[in-house]
Amino acid sequence: METLKHKVLNYYKQQTDDRIDAFRDMIAELTEDAANDAKGSAGDKHETALSMMHLEQEKLNNKLGEFIIQKGILEKINPEAKTTKVAVGTLVKANAMHLFVSAALPKIVIDGITVIALSPQSPLGTKLMGMEKGGEFDISGTKYLIEEIV
Numbered sequence: 600m601e602t603l604k605h606k607v608l609n610y611y612k613q614q615t616d617d618r619i620d621a622f623r624d625m626i627a628e629l630t631e632d633a634a635n636d637a638k639g640s641a642g643d644k645h646e647t648a649l650s651m652m653h654l655e656q657e658k659l660n661n662k663l664g665e666f667i668i669q670k671g672i673l674e675k676i677n678p679e680a681k682t683t684k685v686a687v688g689t690l691v692k693a694n695a696m697h698l699f700v701s702a703a704l705p706k707i708v709i710d711g712i713t714v715i716a717l718s719p720q721s722p723l724g725t726k727l728m729g730m731e732k733g734g735e736f737d738i739s740g741t742k743y744l745i746e747e748i749v
Contacts, residue, residue: 604690604749605678606709607699611716614704615670622663629656669702676701683748685727687719690749693727694741700724 601609633652676688685691691698697714704716717724726736727745734745 602678602749603697603709603712607690607697607707607714607716608673608676608678608688608701610707610709611699611701611704612670612673614707615666615673618666619663619670622659622666626656626659626663629659669704672702683731685730685745685748689727690714691727691745692747692749693743693745695746698723698727700727 629652633649633656672687678688680688682689685700687700689700691700697712699714699716700719701716703718703721706713706715708714719725719728722738726738726743730736730745732745732748736743
């Protein structure tokens with residue numbers, strides 16, 4: 600039977616794969632548009648359009664790079680690993696919230712449970728790292744209690 604942690608990890612892996620594919624498609628389309636535009640145009644207008652396409656392509660390549668890094672982080676997570684301390688790949692229940700320490704990714708709902716993925720470098724992630732069940736900490740006046748480490 601697939602655990603919540605397995606489902607969360609698989610969902611985020613699929614989501615990053617889908618985004619990587621989408622960005623690669625957009626980059627390929629821009630490259631093709633630039634090549635076609637280069638064949639039939641000349642002058643300042645053409646140069647401006649080409650520059651805009653290159654800027655957009657650069658932005659897309661940066662975003663693609665971010666998702667490839669996130670995918671790399673997710674690929675290193677072993678959903679079978681058991682730990683008593685919060686580490687990368689840990690699913691933590693704190694204040695009735697489920698937090699997945701991995702990479703900064705969108706909030707999702709799996710089996711009716713809301714899960715927030717956060718980077719270990721984020722303020723909340725930094726506080727969580729190395730803590731154990733029962734651990735308490737405070738961020739911006741909000742007290743957190745670690746109820747469970749999955």
